Amino acid sequence: MPGSAEAWQVAACSRIAALKDLAAAIEGEPAAVEDARELLSRAKMHLAEAEGVTEGRRRPVRVGASAETSAHTDAAEMLLLQAAAYEQFSAYLPEITHRVRTQLPPADPRRERFNETLRRNRQDKGPVDREAAMAALRAAREQHLSGWARVRALHRSLLVTLVVMTVSACVLAALGALRPEVLSLCFESANRTTCPIGDTPRPGDVAFVELVGLVGGALGVGAALRRYRATSAVSMLPFTCAVLKLPTGALCAFLGLTLMTGDFLPGLGGLDNQSQILAWALIFGFAQELLTRQVDNRVHQVLQEATEPPVSLPDIDQWDDLLDQRLSEVEANVTATVGDLMQDRIRRNLRGSAGMAFAGAIATAVGVSVQRSLRGPEIIAFSGFVKVTLHHPDGTSVEADPAGPTLAPDSDYTLRVRVSTEEPAEDAAPVTPSEAMAIAGKTGEAARFALVPEIEGVTARPSRREVGVQTSQGTAVCDFELHTPARQGECPGWVAIYQHTRLVHIVRFRLLVGAEA
Known part of the structure; x- marks a missing residue:
């Protein structure tokens, strides 16, 4: 793969290689039945398609290649798990459990059915219901894909908005160049006329004001990037949202100065030098943050829903183990800390073998007392x-x-x-x-x-x-x-x-x- 490969290509190649290893292990099983071989053959076809899309052998890598590769690898994975022997399937259970618990909400019935079969497996040491596990994995995959479908839909909407805003800014700049007296951004005072460039309307006035507003939008991009949180997601959505601020800042600068020249904003007209005009154009360009802040929040929300697991409580059968584990960790840390401190302090104050033995006895008693206080009252049957x-x-x-x-x-x-x-x-x-x-x-x-x-x-x-x-x-x-x-x-x-x-x-x-x- 070329050295300029994107992050999603590297991840996809790694996953394809892992699935190929699983396919080779299944193929090496002497007891594989004819149905399993058919499933294995179909899985290899999906892996070949995914590999071709990832490396661009069939056609250049394009927009949507990441989603197509993910669809092929997911389909191959499902086929391989159906064809695998139970020992190979059970070795894959931790991965299935992780995906189900990080991508499905806790109230999902397929997740509950999967948790129930895991609970029976721990209690009876019997085989895990493969159909329940596959159904939960398929649901987790659909949940994951639906999240990224929302990301792509929002990205397309932002791209259309970006094109419309950019074309609008260019059209206004062109009209200002052709008819500067129609789109005049000049201010009349008692004894002079002040324009963005010179003392009379000029063809470059609108373009110059939009350029200053674009600089103000660029300052807003810096402020927005500071709010974005780093994520492992491969998406151009934050970049598109940031670029959208540039034409929006240009349009805000033009519209803001237009309102000021028409005395629509009381007390903000009557600018008498070019520096004031440029300063207000910069302020209006940065003020696009008031319009695009909601877009930033929506982008963050959609990316968070697509990349982060749903907030959930631990499954019922994990509560006792989790609480016991946390309590034992606290007991061990506090007991060790208090015991060591008491031993060191007493040993510094007491000398001789009798003093050392006495210090050890006191430290042990302190440790037991701390353990009892942490445990609290004993549970009543x-x-x-x-x-x-x-x-x-x-x-x-x-x-x-x-x-x-x-x-x-x-x-x-x-x-x-x-x-x-x-x-x-x-x-x-x-x-x-x-x-x-x-x-x-x-x-x-x-x-x-x-x-x-x-x-x-x-x-x-x-x-x-x-x-x-x-x-x-x-x-x-x-x-x-x-x-x-x-x-x-x-x-x-x-x-x-x-x-x-x-x-x-x-x-x-x-x-x-x-x-x-």
């Missing part, structure tokens, strides 16, 4: 059930269908969470069926829980409640006031249950906000 129901303000239950209860927009409801040791009777329309909750810990008479509801777009008051439940034949009920949003749509939510700051259970559900409620 509890075995019972959790149930979530919805009620109208008058206390009647909200009816629900299999997709979840439907609520009216901009209305008040009551979310009721029941924690009990015995399975409660089924209501007519519960938000969630009774879920078993088993917590390992030391034996105690009562367990204290903190309940925290989180529902997308829905306001819950209060945001947290604490209840105590007897570990034998105990029941506790918590009510939260909900206010639904004015917009209609699905609102995923959950109730997180904590015991002594440690997450012990999550109840997930979905609410529907619709006019038919």
Whole structure:
């Protein structure tokens, strides 16, 4: 590949090489069936097409070559994963998991199905459902491509706008050169006429003012580039947005001075020297930032949606491991730091073998004390059930269908969470069926829980409640006031249950906000 290859070409060649290695490994399997060989042959055709587009063998590298190469490599990857043996497919699972969790939102049903098959694999040590994994990977690919489709659509719109603005500036400069008295930018004072060039309208007045406005737009480009955040995305969108400021600055300079010559802006007319005219042209050119700032924000938003993963909470089965890991890291760091400091200080103050032994004993005691304080109270063992129901303000239950209860927009409801040791009777329309909750810990008479509801777009008051439940034949009920949003749509939510700051259970559900409620 030539030394001037773009970044996307280097990345594409690297991916093509990796997929070729996978194809060679699959082809080397003696147990490959005829269907797998057919899939392998089709994958090689896609890789050959991608390689040709990337290196420009079939035709020169052009606009859209990056998207075409990505489409061919994605198709080849899907075919190879279908043809691969299970051992080769399972070796590729970490890559699939990474793409699914960084490109699909947490509420996507295909991601949830993939997480469920991973959870069963960890528990039962059985094979991963390949169809679920492939469906999730295909959805992640579509999500990724849709983000870049929005980038390309916005880029085309900016290119059209750039051409229109540039042509408009050139047409005005040409009209000013042909008829300088018609597009006059001269200011009349008591005893003289002041123009951008000389004392009378000249053919170069409009072009000169637009040139000064273009310089002001260039200053705006520098200010905009300072706001752009570095990204690994290969896109000309920020560059096009920056170039758009130049003709916009030229037009703003011309239009601003035109308004001033017509006394449209009170108090800003009556310029009596060329320096003032040029200064105002520069100011108006830089003022294009007021118009293009929204374009900058839109460009940043679209690029961020296309290149950054969706904000999501960890999957349910990762909460305990994540919290335990963070707690152990803090305990280890604080214990080591405090222990070392105490040992050094005591050893400096005490001398002799007895003093050294005493210092070591104190340092050990301090470390144990720090560990206990970090852990907090021990978890109380509890075995019972959790149930979530919805009620109208008058206390009647909200009816629900299999997709979840439907609520009216901009209305008040009551979310009721029941924690009990015995399975409660089924209501007519519960938000969630009774879920078993088993917590390992030391034996105690009562367990204290903190309940925290989180529902997308829905306001819950209060945001947290604490209840105590007897570990034998105990029941506790918590009510939260909900206010639904004015917009209609699905609102995923959950109730997180904590015991002594440690997450012990999550109840997930979905609410529907619709006019038919």
